[in-house]
Amino acid sequence: MAFGKGHHLHLIDGSAFIFRAYHALPPLTRKSDGLPIGAVSGFCNMLFRYIEDSAGPDAPTHAAVIFDKGSLTFRNEIYDLYKANRDEMPEDLRPQIPLTREATRAFNIACEEKAGYEADDIIAALACQAREAGGRVTIISSDKDLMQLVGGGVEMLDAMKNKRIGVEEVEEKFGVGPDRVVDVQALAGDSVDNVPGAPGIGLKIAAQLINEYGDLETLLERAGEIKQPKRRQTLIDHAEQIRLSRRLVQLDCDTPLDFTLDDLEVKEPDAEVLLEFLGRMEFRTISKRVAEKLGVEAPAIEDQGAAQADAPPVPEAVPFDAEAYECIRSMTQLDAWLDRIAAQGYVAFDTETTSLSEMRAELVGISLAIAPGRACYIPLAHRSGEDDMFGGGLSDGQIGKDLVLEALKPMLEDPAILKIAQNAKYDAKILSRCGIEVAPLDDTMLLSYALHAGLHTHGMDALSERYLGHNPIPIKELIGSGKSQITFDRVPIPDAVRYAAEDADITLRLWQHLKPQLHAGRVTTVYETLERPLIPVLARMELEGVKVDRNVLSRMSGAFAQKMAELEADIHALAGEPFNVGSPKQLGEILFDRMGLEGGKKGKTGAWSTPADVLEDLATVHDLPGRVLDWRQLSKLKSTYTDSLQDHINPETGRVHTSYSIAGANTGRLASTEPNLQNIPIRTEEGRRIREAFVAEEGKVLLSLDYSQIELRILAHIAGIDALREAFRDGVDIHALTASEMFGTPVEGMDPMIRRQAKAINFGVIYGISGFGLARNLRIPREDAQAFINRYFERFPGIKDYMDATTKFAKANGYVETLFGRRINTPDINAKGPGAGFAKRAAINAPIQGTAADIIRRAMIRMEPAIEGMPAKMLLQVHDELIFEVDEAAADEVSERVREIMEGAADPAVKLSVPLVVEAGRGPNWAAAH
């Protein structure tokens, strides 16, 4: 019988179900393989409860769950910013989406979606058809966008509150009947969906206007009659925008559908199909309830441990036992482990190598752990202890390295098997050099960092002691230290097994401990979008390296050495005796004891302190300190840069491969080590020339793109300083504007000294300004500095408010947050004594510095897909700058693409009220590119 009078159609808003399930539940994972499954579990529970609740005399005859498909719809063709401010879907939700469709079908409920249309449009079309056929409709959703459909036998049900929404409730909410809801919505706009509406007009006024004029078109036509001048002007000025908004909110009753109402007839679930699905998901509790309801026997779900699939895994208290670890010496043994890993879906692993330097390290062995206490070590390249001129032969009883890697590769690259490591970037790089691209990865170091930045460090030893109460075997016990240190391939295999397998065991236990905390700590998105995806991006940058011209450095070294020798002779002559210029202690004795100069301070150790600013002051009364400053500059450049950088040129690649530490800086910034390429000189002319040694390959150029004033822009946004926001929007010189606002002088023809002071204040604000600090920076009396600050706060009260509010938040919560939700803990914020000031300034600075760090991380993560296929490689990051090596011919194209990604990096998660501006340069070397 065709759908008609007496029939009752239920339409379930599937996406709403999914998101509610996702956010209501902790991040559950499937016991057997760690697949995130919380949203599916919640979804099934909701569907089941819905079926139970809707039974009875008013039970539906027809039902369907309607989903959104893709994020772009015909509305984006009308208005490209429609829903543009929506957050990206959390990464642990994405894989669950197809499973919710499967769940719907398993319950034997029709499941519909259509590309290019929102679920709301399908719901609209079905509701209209059902209404015309004379049937009744219940839409299970609380989405106000659907309220326009209510009436004539259509009503809504808010399943959360178990409240029916009929014509009366709609009128209560919108102040007009369902047929005029779109008119009101078009006027009021919607910040959630990014529907513009009419600026300054909200629900109340919109309803009032529509009630007065009857409908939107009439209102717009007769807008000139409105008494309130501002309201009248708004409607006249924004008429087109309002009409556009109406088209955005208007649901399409004519959405083409490739099924009919009759296809939606309610059917009993097939017990076998449904229980198979629930069993596969390892949902015990709901399986049991469903089985009871359907009157069949609940199937057994294999119990793989103490924890159940639909409860968070509880790490078992298994004692550490180094003797229980297995040493893999045959392929049969290895295959057994691979079988267990495939069945389980996750594994913790660790690589052992000959060096901590990823570009020089050779793989020696791999350890695996599948459960607490269940770990193994696969020795690959251990050598016998005997020294001979060939470095000793391979120890007996090892499967060949190539064979093992060939066997491991499918597992390590299997997208269905999660690989867990501590500092996974290291292991990923080592394996990448062996031709294996490990994915997907979880990293216990980054879990700890996302959860606890600022509380403690995130090295494995520290984490193990803190969270597992276990001190791992120190590596020194195996390889010694200092001169007699040996490489790991020389460690006897039985010792290596105890050490290496323990590391994998610890990593697995840490993962079980930390991963479930992400959700409660509200840092799942941070971990999934800002930490985890960065691992492969940085690994590739580090493996690529940057070309450094040894000759340039070596020439500079020689020149520096010569100049230093001359300066040293001068200094000794001026001092009247030879001494070690590089020793602050000896220098202090010469300056302050022998020569009797004033202004010296002693450090904690009682030795004279001789930092640059003290020597600069002394330079006005004597020649010696100035020479020492010159000498120091050269000494720094020579030892840290021209000499040491040469040692970092990899003999195989001819390039320098830095390593970025992701969890080093508390604020979210990266840190570069071995060598540090984030502090290559630029501020002095002599230092800047070091950058000439960083070069592009023949036929290529270096591109450098950096964010202009990103931290000040973020401050202007967060603190909501209109004057600064406008200045950034208009591209005004921000420091000159600050000076102008403070001293009332015009921006045009600004005195450079005044501008310099304003610039110092702007920077000071980012650092948690103090009179003392500004005074020292500007070399002015403290009272003057304080007067500047007072004036600044008077002119920009929002900045003071931000600083006070941030401090207050930190004191109340023990942490601060970036705009993207990164948490930086501030454990010392409530301390008394001198530490309090530090903590307060750090708390003020962290959201600003951290937000900037988040933005460039987002840009880097999006960069690889964005420039895919272009002859370009991302090489370096220097906090607000990215450096690329690009084919000369493609430089323009790449530069513009990169700029686009960088300038849009905050979108769509955060809508900044200031533009991000990126400045680009290029050249044969870094000095020319910057």
Added chain:
DNA sequence: GTACTCACG
């Protein structure tokens, strides 16, 4: 190993 100094954003 710690302190000092200085390179960068």
Added chain:
DNA sequence: GACGTACGTGAGTACG
């Protein structure tokens, strides 16, 4: 009211 202070890093050298 005194005290001590700009935020975030890494690395090289001296010195105990």
